[in-house]
Every structure is written in C-alpha cells, then in structure tokens.
Amino acid sequence: MRIRSLILVVLLGLAGLASAEPRQWQREWSQTDFSKTSVEDWGEILSGGPPKDGIPALSDPQFIRANKETRIAAREPVITLEVAGQLPRAYPLRYLTWHEIVNDNIGGVPVAVTFCPLCNSGITFDRRTSAGVLTFGVSGKLRNSDMVMYDRETESWWQQALGQGIVGELTGVKLKSLPSWMESWQEFSERNPDGLVMAEPAYNRAYGRNPYRGYDSSARPFLYNGEMPPHGISPLARVVRVGDRAWPLQRLAKLGEVREGGVVISWQAGQASALDTSKIGAGRDVGSIRVxxxxxxxxxxxxxxAFAYHAFWPDGRWMLGGG
Structure with a gap:
C-alpha cells in the first residue's frame, strides 16, 4: 500500500482503539486463551487491516539453485540462513514482503523466517519449543507497529520483534533466534552459486514491487502511538539490535566496522532498501550488515x-560511540 492508504489504515485503527478487547476477537480466535497474557493494555493491539491469514504465511517452500535464478535484481535484499551441513538458503524480501513468515525445515531444524515491513524487522526463529514444534501464521494484528504472529497449534499470539508469546496458552514462552542476516542477492549468489534460493510462491502477488513505497522516508511510523527514540534519532532510522543493545546503521556505514563489547559488526554497501521505491531492486543503498x-x-x-527498538527495549543501551 502507498502512504495515503497507510494513513487511512491508521485512522481506521485509531478509531477502534476504545473498543479493543478480547471479546471483540473471540469469534475469529475461538481457540485462543485470552485469560493468559503479558499485555497490560489491550489498546496496544491494533488491526493492521488484513484479517487472520489475510497475509498468507508460507510452509514447506520450494527452492532452486542460486545459479538458476533470473528474476531477482542484484541489489534486492534477501535473508540468508546457513545451517551446519546444509546448503545456504536465501529468502528474498520480494516474497517475504507479501507473506511475512516462511515455515521451513533445514536438515531437521524447523525454522520460521520472518519479516515485518512496518518495523523492517527480519528475524529467524527455531520453531521447536517446550510445547512441541510450532507452525506460525500472520494474525493481522500489530503491537507497536510490529507483526503479531500466531501458532496454529494453540492459537497463542507471539510478538515478532521479541520472539515471545504474549497472549494465550504459550504466553511467556521464548523462541530461540537463529543467526541470519540481510544482504543483497548479488552478495549471496556470488558467495553461494550452488546455494538455494526460495522459488516464487504460487500466489497472485506483484512480487518484486514494494507496496509500502516511501515508508522508510516518512517522518513518523504508522500504527504507532508510543514514545519516539531518544538522542535525536529519527524514528525510521535503521539500527542493528544485538540483544538489548542497538547500533545506529548510520554510524556503522560511516565507520565500516565496529568492535565493541565482544561484538564485531561490519557494513558493506550494495543492498537496496525494500521500503523505498515502488520497485524493490531500485531502492536506495542502505548496505548490508554482518554481526x-x-x-x-x-x-x-x-x-x-529505531522506534520499534525503543518500544520493545525502552531501557536498552544505545551504542552511539564517543565513550
């Protein structure tokens, strides 16, 4: 959707804030135990517009060899996942933008590769929990503008940015985050010519187009009413979060590499923003990060x-340099 459409969604969402409560959702979510939750104010949870599964998560995706892929532009971003003993896999944002979750299995490791466009948050989780292996879908709900996932086994709700259950039977359960990273298709394919890339899903979608054109240049985030980040940092500036610490991407791009607190973060030019121009591959260069x-x-x-980091880690540490 374009900016004007996003504004309309915001207004509609804000209009429903006063009546936000589990009773309103019970018909659609009959299996969800709303008596168990870590959410103190139900008004924090908004409809993003689409209903439950209106954004269709993917399961058991198909893959092709990287050297056979012809659709993806060189600077288009992909999420790279490497599991020991298995061929590296790339999950293009041209698909994740429209599906947001991919449930996959790599060498016996069940994973969920996730991307929330409104927060630019791309995280990969191990789907194994104390309650068994879970399969995730998109709830259509947002909290602090971040995607609320749900598991199909218990219909508990999960905060994508935290990887944690927030409503239902599995409230408080934490998913294990796996090392994965965003990089350009050119970086992945040149390093892994025999690697695997997710094939185009069998859905009628404008893959390769950005429905959030101009979003990451907006002055304010959408569907977010919380506090803005400190230190004069723009709410839609990108930050690299490692645990509860955040490094501004602008600082990393200037330095190229930072070594702090046992962490080495490197930046390399060549990756397009997926949330800039209408064509993902033509977005401005935001560079790639490796941690x-x-x-x-x-x-x-x-x-x-930055706004999403501050919302979920209000006491987190901003790594701004200068001692």
Whole structure:
C-alpha cells in the first residue's frame, strides 16, 4: 500500500482503539486463551487491516539453485540462513514482503523466517519449543507497529520483534533466534552459486514491487502511538539490535566496522532498501550488515527501525560511540 492508504489504515485503527478487547476477537480466535497474557493494555493491539491469514504465511517452500535464478535484481535484499551441513538458503524480501513468515525445515531444524515491513524487522526463529514444534501464521494484528504472529497449534499470539508469546496458552514462552542476516542477492549468489534460493510462491502477488513505497522516508511510523527514540534519532532510522543493545546503521556505514563489547559488526554497501521505491531492486543503498563474535561466529541480530527498538527495549543501551 502507498502512504495515503497507510494513513487511512491508521485512522481506521485509531478509531477502534476504545473498543479493543478480547471479546471483540473471540469469534475469529475461538481457540485462543485470552485469560493468559503479558499485555497490560489491550489498546496496544491494533488491526493492521488484513484479517487472520489475510497475509498468507508460507510452509514447506520450494527452492532452486542460486545459479538458476533470473528474476531477482542484484541489489534486492534477501535473508540468508546457513545451517551446519546444509546448503545456504536465501529468502528474498520480494516474497517475504507479501507473506511475512516462511515455515521451513533445514536438515531437521524447523525454522520460521520472518519479516515485518512496518518495523523492517527480519528475524529467524527455531520453531521447536517446550510445547512441541510450532507452525506460525500472520494474525493481522500489530503491537507497536510490529507483526503479531500466531501458532496454529494453540492459537497463542507471539510478538515478532521479541520472539515471545504474549497472549494465550504459550504466553511467556521464548523462541530461540537463529543467526541470519540481510544482504543483497548479488552478495549471496556470488558467495553461494550452488546455494538455494526460495522459488516464487504460487500466489497472485506483484512480487518484486514494494507496496509500502516511501515508508522508510516518512517522518513518523504508522500504527504507532508510543514514545519516539531518544538522542535525536529519527524514528525510521535503521539500527542493528544485538540483544538489548542497538547500533545506529548510520554510524556503522560511516565507520565500516565496529568492535565493541565482544561484538564485531561490519557494513558493506550494495543492498537496496525494500521500503523505498515502488520497485524493490531500485531502492536506495542502505548496505548490508554482518554481526559476529570475537571468534568470527555469526550472531543472531535484527536490523530494525529505531522506534520499534525503543518500544520493545525502552531501557536498552544505545551504542552511539564517543565513550
């Protein structure tokens, strides 16, 4: 959707704030236990517009060899996932923008590759929990502008940015985040010519188009009523979150590499923003990030908008440099 459409969605969502309560959702969510929740104010949860499964999550996707792929532009972003003993896999944002969740299985490891466009948050989770292996869908709800996922086994609701159950039987259960990262298709395919890339799903979608044109240049985030980030940081500036710490992407782009607190973060030009121009591959260059520990091992992280980091980690540490 374009900016004007987003504004309309915001107004409609705000109009329904006063009546937001589980009773309104019970018919659609008959299996959800609303008596169990970590959400103190139901008004924080808004409809994003589409109903439950209106944005169709994918399961058991098909893959092709990277050297056989011809649709994806060189600078288009993909989420890269490498599991030991398996071929690297790329999940293009041209598909995730329209589906937001991919349930996959790699060498016996069940994973959920997720992307929330309104927060620019791309995180991969291990789907194994104490309650068994879960399969995730898109609820159509947002909290702090971030996608609320749900599991099909218990219909509990999950906060994507946190990887944690927030409503239902599995409230408080935490998903394990796996190391994955966004990079350009060119970076992935040149490094992994025999790697795998998710094939185009069998849905009637304008894959490769950005329905949120101009969003990451907006002055304010949509469907968000919380506090804006401190230190004069723009709410839609990208930050690299590792645990409860956040490094502004602008700082990383200027320095190229930062070594702080046992973390090594490197930046490389060449990746297009998926939330800029109408054609994803033509978006402005925001660069690619890789996060490793002191031994060179990849670390789980997220590249998200500053407002979302501040909303979910209000006491988090801003890594601004200068001591």
């Amino acid at each position: 490793r520990d002191g031994q060179g091992r990849d670390l789980a992280h997220d590249v998200m908008f």
